[in-house]
Amino acid sequence: MKQLDTELSKQFTLSDYVEQRPELAFVTVEKQQLVPLLTYLRDTKKYTHLVTLTAVDWLEVNQFQLTYLLHNYETHTDIGIRVKLDRDNPVMETIHHLWEQARVYQRELHEMFGIDFPGSPGVEEPMILEGWQGPPVMRRDFDTAKYSLETYDHRKRDTREPEIYMKEKLYPED
Amino acid sequence: MSFATKLMLSFLSLGVITIWGLTLNGIVAKIFARVQGRLGPPFWQPFIDIIKNNAKRTTVSHGIMFYLGPVFRIAGGIGTYMFIPAVLGSVMFSNYSVSGDVFLVMYFIFFGQLGMALGAGEGGHPYSAIGVARGLAQMTAFEVPFALSVISLAVQYHTLNITEIVMAQQGSILNWTLFTNPLAVIAAMIAMLGMTMYNPFSVVIAPQETPIGPPTEYSASFLGLLATNRGIFNAAKLVLFMNLYFGGATNIISMLVKTFAIYMFSVFVGVAFPRFKTEDSIRFFLKVPALLGALAIVVWLI
Amino acid sequence: MSDKYPPIVNGKSVYDLESGKYLKMWQGPQHPGVTGNMSLELIISGDQIVDCKTHVGYLHRGFEKLMERRRYINCFPIVCRICVPEPDTNEYLFAAAMEDLMGIEVPERAKWLRTLNMELSRLASFLMWIGGQSGAFGHGTVAQWALAHRDFVLDLFEEWTGARIYHMYTTPGGVRGGTPEGWDNHVERVLQGVEKFLTEVNHVMFNNAVFKSRAVGLGIIAPDMIDRFGVVGPVARGSGIVRDTRKDNPYLIYDQLDFNIETETAGDVYARAMVRWKEMHQAISLIRQIIKRMPRTGPLHITLPNVLHLKVPAGETYVRAESTRGEYGYYMVSDGTIYPRKITVRGPSYSHAMALLEHLAVGVNIADTHGLMLSLHTYPPEIER
């Protein structure tokens, strides 16, 4: 895998190479170079299978990380391509022309993270959530427990921490 | 016999045949269940279902034709039965057999489905619409071998009266159409598979293959009516087949036994096969069975 | 024929329902033919589908979000709910992803038991599928038998793990107990029943004129579509693609077991069904091998640090396993706290039920829709999670 990274580095600006296992590595690429890189990997390096496309919200550094995971059926190796997006303006090029199922992933990311993929068919349509009016739910600043407690009717809990309860009961003055 | 007595008796016979038809459905469900490795509902389940359906408190209606659909349907069922002599020689079960009643009966078989089509169409549910389309298409298809077979019989027996056809088959078991005109019987029996709507010709009411069939929107007493009709209609068709091909019945016991045996044929096939698509079943009916029916006519014409 | 299909603009079919040429029809979520809780929006012209759109999200619970606020050990009961009919792959993969990030190796015996668990659940899942597939073509008899046999397999699970559906057996670090005494004999009895059932299925379903007339030639997936749509598992193998994660990227103890990749070439519903039928035999053989060779003593799990405040080192990983639908994977990102940063579940149903089905359904008779859907063997809960 290291060899592949070296080879790719000649053409693309790569960083943060991590080899998790001998057959799995992750690498970060510049946003503009993603589609050429994926095309290159698919057509030349036989990374023909798009395993998944997902996003990680790094709220602390105000970034989204998109991970494109590709698999090579001949060498049985995977490479994860990371792309960092600005969290305030998350727009990414679509790759649905490379893999058909990518449009579904992109549609989901658009709905769940609010990442836009202009040109991806049907990306604007709500997919899973119907009539959702809040912020994109998978963003880390959306607190699902709070939302749930506010929106739905919960049975009021009646629990006590042993430590606090014993203090109240056994030595309230101390 | 006065008209009133006759009317009373025929309604009594209708009652008997309804109960028999529903019982048959229950028994068949039980047999199905056994083949499927389970115990199945009690055989009186269809009766409870009908009571339950009539006991529904609310029902939705989509207009007058929707309302009339099941009425037409049950009219078709009753009509079919009313012109078939169920038991030869019995006063009660002779019904209103008249000359040419074979064609009348065939008309009635069609009539119910047409009425249903109107009603289901009014329901406005696309599933019903598709179900009706499938039902009518399939019905037209199986009518072909059946009609050919009946024509063959007409040619054979030189009559269009069911009573006379039955009379002609009396005496020996070898006089049955089954032995005298086997080609016509095979064609008709295959058509019966379509008529009873068991697999592989059940796509009309198939829940899995998209529509739930014409009764999609029907509920409560409408559904009860349809279920009752299913008893009458099935039994009427079985009685018809018994009369035309299996020598009729001279007493009620043989009527019950024979109809049950004939019904078992479609069950025998039905449990073993998946469903045909509509076009497949049309293609199927128009091929071998239709050919056999035509051949039966040709054989008797020669 | 060609003008039957509405024109496609920007990847979307444009049709005019007012023209009367097309009828829009919804199937699901409460339609009995649909695989679980999803719906299809079909545009039909006559009996033929001219446009199909899948709608999912009826089962969305936000697992990936929920897992972000649960400790690692607390993710373990919830991951199995991601795929209801085959939960064990989820359990294994979650544990494997965690173990990979933590750099720990589970004991040998646990590996065997995990494999056994996955193969048994593969069998159950396939039995469920065969019920659906035959049911979708109206063959209720086979469906009834299949579900009964599935239940016998579930009984085995119950005896072994203490639950029928959600076994919660594969915990991070190992497994949750050994097999009970006398259980092997029960397994053998059930396997024999299933084998007999498979023979019956062969007679009744695969050699059935009507079934053949419907399944052969339906929903053909050409080999060139495989990579374009990300097709995996038995669906791909039905098109003659020799790929199986168990062989390609061996995990657990699959490299020690004796099995071959089962394939068919036709790529239609019948071929896919055939592949699965063969794989059920394969699963049975694997279960027998495992039970015969599995070590009976030894540790079942390694002791993790206190699970109440277990931290996983920062990093990211992807682990995969072969589920009944194909490659199933977990992508886990940890930021070094007691909560996972992000867990993405890569379910094969995702691409199969959405992009692939939408593509395949066009031109198919509506009566065959569900047969086609079932042949892709998708489980909606894993799509929307």
Add this chain to the structure above:
Amino acid sequence: MKLKDILSPFYVWKRAFEKPYSINTLTELRPGSPTYRGFHKNDVSKCIGCGSCAEICQNITIDMVPVSETKDGDSGLRPRFDYGLCCWCALCVDICPTGSLTMSNAYTWVEEGLDKDVRETYCFTPGVDEKHWENEELGYHRPDEYELLHLNRLPMPHLPTEERITSFIEMVKGYSREQAVKEADRCIQCGICTATCPAHMNIPAYIKAIREDNIEEGLRIMYETNPLPGVCGRVCTRRCEDVCALSHRGEAISIRWLKRYLSDSVEGEKYNQILASEIKPQNKTVAIIGAGPGGLSAAYYLLKMGYSVEIFEQNKAAGGMLRYGIPEYRLPYDAMDKDINYIVSLGAKLHYNTKVGKDISFDELHARFDSVFISTGLFEASKLAIEGETLPGVLYGLNFLEDVTHGKIPELGKKVLVIGGGNVAMDAARTARRLGADVVVIYRRREIDMPADHEEIEEGYEENIEFHFQAIPMKIEQTADNRLEFIWGNAEMKQLEEGKRPVPVMIEGSRESIIADTIISAVGQSTNYHWMEGEAIANIKFGKWTIEADRWGKSSDPKVFVGGDIFNRVADAISAIADGHRSARAIDSFLQSQTE
């Protein structure tokens, strides 16, 4: 369409003549498998209400609710399950430290929904609310091979026995960072220990700090309730460990050693910086009599509150019983000095070699200071009250240990007899052993009744100390060769009063003896109040043994407070520290009320 394909499906009919798959579920319920994860059971007699089940439950299924029946080391809470939330993952069963929580194989619970809120109906406390599956034998229990908790504590490295019987070097080496973090990781943070600790130290919090490697935070947490952590980290009687949730199925967490690790990890010079807090000076003074743990503790908290504190100590160094009663191999002086120095550095004025009543009168203190805190401790040894006690060669444990501390090592001879079963007896015995004597310990009751730490007894055995149990002393005689003969009678344990511990009763006619060079009696300590003279004591009420005071240590004279051994008679450091802290707060509120 082949003919075979048409005929082959009729194979289905074979099934019609075979046994159906159906099971008769309609009349009787099939029982769940022997390990079925059904409804919960709780053995309330074992449950301690630690709340780990509630902690691990991701579904907030478990509420801890109070129950009336409780026992020692029990929070008084029991888990209540909400079956509208449970997912039957059985993690609660797996983690249950006592093993009280299990599952039955019952699985049917049906409720009508129209007339009530079933969410309440589906809440129940297993073991308390009666359910039909209560006595169900089968069901899920944690498999033996599967354990979520770490039941075994990390072994503490000790000096090897050979080395330790010849030297007074501290025998316990202390945890390294990795070991401490690992040991701290075992904690399930239930907090039952906090209630048991006399000082109510926030044990889970500082263990958490250790786990997170936040030493400074841990030290701060400890100083909130205990200003002598270095001491307690070594010699605490650690009642917390007796009730530790983990001790029910395994070994308790080494809370004491973790405490020691915390204080050892910080250099003494840094204490000021880490524990710095804003001190608001108060214009009041407090006198403290006795620089033992109670006095020091009171001094620390009073200083933190801004009072000026003066301590009067009769010995030449602070520490009291800690210094003079506990041998160096258990509590090295520099560790103690670290804690004491910090307190001194806060501004406490220490008057050494100043005995109240002799060097300064109690009246003077009473007049000069705004408040007086008395914690003189039990400085007198109890008498054996048998014939021959006054013979030369019969020593008292307390005096013996004090002498050793002062460096006045008495001539012990070859064989030493120690009478008593408390910590002082053990200290005396082991000190004597280190001085080269063969030691025999004689105790009235059984081994399990010994008040001394279990570890000390075990280490005593390791150090080849002999034990004689159920031996009631009768008399001591001088033998011809100037040695001592100790005569005792064997006893049997009798349950005289229900609910109390059995009492040793001498067996009639039994008489045994042993000859030794020295006999050390360590059967208890007491005190006296002879030094308290003058007018100031007019308002103070004396009890039989103690000065009467409320639980805050406030005597009948509002100015005078008591604490430590003379007050609680438990005779351990942590109780004295707790008293000091408590009294400091009482003194504070008293002085505040004075100001207003």
Add this chain to the structure above:
Amino acid sequence: MTDIDKIHDSLEAKPEPADTETNNNTEREWRKDEKTLTNSELSLEEQDWFCDARPQPVKPAWGPIEKFYNWARSHSLWILAFGTGCGAIELRPLVTARYDISRLGMQPRPTPRQASVFMIGGYVSIKTLKRIVRSYEQMQGPKFVVAVCSCAINGGMYWDSYNTIKRIDHYIPVDVYVTGCMPRPEAVIAGFTKLKELIMAGKAEGQNLYAEKFDWYKANQKQVIKDWNMPDYNW
């Protein structure tokens, strides 16, 4: 004190948000679907389409007749084959050979019009709830609801999920609950048996309850279903 309790307490402190909808609209202007339709924007005729037509309570028939009817109803329970959650997976064993509830006169029906029992299989997402309400309203009375799994009772393990409702009886009346995750098929059968008893005793009047408390149920439904725009069902 866990985070959740803190949230709970903070919620207690502030008054019940009466107008959640307006709050949400002003606070979060993230995405407004152009298809989004609130019920208030509909004409009366359209509201009828969306099943907002007010159901009326129906009085039971005369005593003995009603008893007979109830007997028939209880022996012919038709289940709506709508798997709403993971509990649906136990519906299949139930209706197939192993457990075979057809013996009880039960069978799955593909259309809500004909079904009389609605089995809620656990957690219900908002999107499904819309279909559940619609299907329930399409069912003909008397209709019964059996809710299985703990999720239907109090949210289950998805108690903190943004997309699932926590109790089903706020939205449709539930006759019988079966707890478990999953409940075994036998437990579900026990639930159905209980339902039968209730029907026989004439206590399963959920349909009328729904009609009587229609406003309350509708208000609850509208509180969580922000978008009433059903996909174009138009029949």
